[in-house]
Amino acid sequence: MTDTQLLEAITAGDQTAMTTLFDRYGTLAYLTALAVLEDPGQAEDAVHQIFLTIWRQPAGFSSRNGSLASWLVIAVRNRALDIRRRTTRQELLENLLVAEPRNMGRTVEDDFLIERIAASSNALSQTQKDSLTLAFFKGLNTADIAGRSQTSPESVKASLCSAVSTIRKALEA
Amino acid sequence: MSEIRQELHIVEEDLVLYALGIHSDARLHGITAHIALCTLCRAQLAAVDRALAGWSASQLTGELPEGLRDRAIARFRAEAAAPAQQVRAARQKGILLGRIANFRESLTEPLPFQIAAGALIILLAIVGWDDFRHIFEIRQVIHQSQRFQTEALRMESLEAFLHGTGGVSVTMHPRMTEGGEPTGQVLFSPDSGQLLFRGENLPLPVAGKTYMLWITPLGGKPPVSVGICMPDSKGNAAIILPKIPLSIQPLSFTVTEEDAAGAAAPTGPVVLIGQ
Structure with a gap:
């Protein structure tokens, strides 16, 4: 179903x-x-x-x-x-949140896809992983993350963007 | 080509921050308005959401705690049976009123019964206070629920408007092409009276002034005020589903500079116009 x-x-x-x-x-x-x-x-x-x-x-x-x-x-x-x-x-x-053309219904839990995303996640730098984890799971903004990682909010923004871009490419491959 | 795209659409960095819900409040309204109007940016946002959801799923390992599934299912069943419970709750209130009536009769009884009645008064006072507190809490919940309902209706209305047909889409430009930078977009449905306006690159008005959007109806009728659209520091402004009269057949849309307090009719210089 x-x-x-x-x-x-x-x-x-x-x-x-x-x-x-x-x-x-x-x-x-x-x-x-x-x-x-x-x-x-x-x-x-x-x-x-x-x-x-x-x-x-x-x-x-x-x-x-x-x-x-x-x-x-x-x-x-x-x-x-x-x-x-x-x-x-x-x-x-x-x-x-809006509809998208591909069927997400089964894809997020699809093992193959998760493996593919996990592989792309491994390609992320530690800074990218940390930034994404703090932003997604903790809801911290770029300034807060920058404060924790002693970098600038602009760097955090770029880091988040490139991380999501990498994952998107893995999903769309 | 990519430069043009960046001017017209939300850049990926902003979309990622928006999807994460950590974008600065100053531009949130403008981005929301743009996404509401722009199919391409909506699709891009959906793709970012999908990437984030997929990434988060790949990071998670573990299982449901024991009993959580059963508790969740029990809650769905309880929710499904809610009307029957409401009837029971109403019946319980009836029982409470019956008890109060009986208590009044007991006041004519001898001393031991009056002592018992005194204890009952205290008990009833506690129960009454508890009931009163619950009523207060319920009122708060109702108020909150009504607020969410209003918000949900507004979003449903926006969604229906965006997916609907019969709307008018107008791109507005500066009346005097001084570099051609400020732009505006209006999506308007005469039948429902729903309107979305998004302005970009609008210069900040001088102190004491603001911008107002007007609809000039067909047939020489006077312009109708849509509302004030004050740009943020980046020059973005938005008006989302303002209250305007139904069945206006638009001839043109105009943004004028007016006094900050607003104006009943356009008097200031025209900043944007489209028809």
Whole structure:
């Protein structure tokens, strides 16, 4: 069953479809939240909140056919950061995530793809890895990261950009 | 070619920071407006999101803690059964009111019963306070929920507007081509009255002045104010879904320089115009 079919079933109130969706992405969502929050209880809360959002408003995601996995990862990450910061600044970003041509539904958890991304990740410098980890999982801005790594915000920005570019190339290869 | 692209679209560095949610607040509004209007930048943002999601997935190892799946599923089921629970909660409130009525009758009873009644008063005061506190908390939640609902409706409305047909897209240029640098873009739907405006390279107006966007309707009717569009330090300005009357058939869109307090009709010099 594709993500689109699952969302249609959830829209119709099918609890089994919701269980299938959780089985498909629950671990990924939880591990993302845990990486941000480093607290199993809070990570569980973040995951519950995001999945309940899907349960309550599945139609909100139907238009993003095929990109549910990436939406989930980013949404859980943003929700986890919100829990850390106690702010809702990221809501806007969550809502603006858009559809993309390729089917992300299965690709993020596809082992081959993960291996390919992991290989590209190994090609990143330690500075790039650190910057990306601090920005994505800890929500630190370029100035904060620069303060930690004793470099300039411009260098951090360039480092983040080149890291994402490398990963994109690996995905699009 | 790449230089032209950089002028017209959001550069990759900014898109990456935007996707990470760590872009400076000063330009956030302008970038959001641009992404809302620009298919290419939306696709680029989606690709960055996908890369970030894929990268994060490749960094994570581990399993769900024991019992989390069951708890999650139980919560979905509880959510699905929510209406029935609400009925039960309402019934419980009815029981509480019944208890208060019985208590009034007990005031005519002998001393031991009055002592018991006194204890009951204290208990009821605690329960009452707890109920009151809950009502207060629920009101706060309702308020918050309404705020999120409004925000969600606004975003849904924006999404529907962007995907809809029948809109008018107008590119605005300086009236006097002095170097041709400032530009503006308007996406407008006369039927729904929805409008998006994005201005770039707008010079900062002199002190005490601001820019205002106007729609000049067909048929010689007076211009309708869309709102103030004050550029940031980079010259970017945006107006997203302002409140404007329905069924205006536009002849042209104009940005004029006006007093900072705003104006009821365009009086200042025209900065951008498009039709």
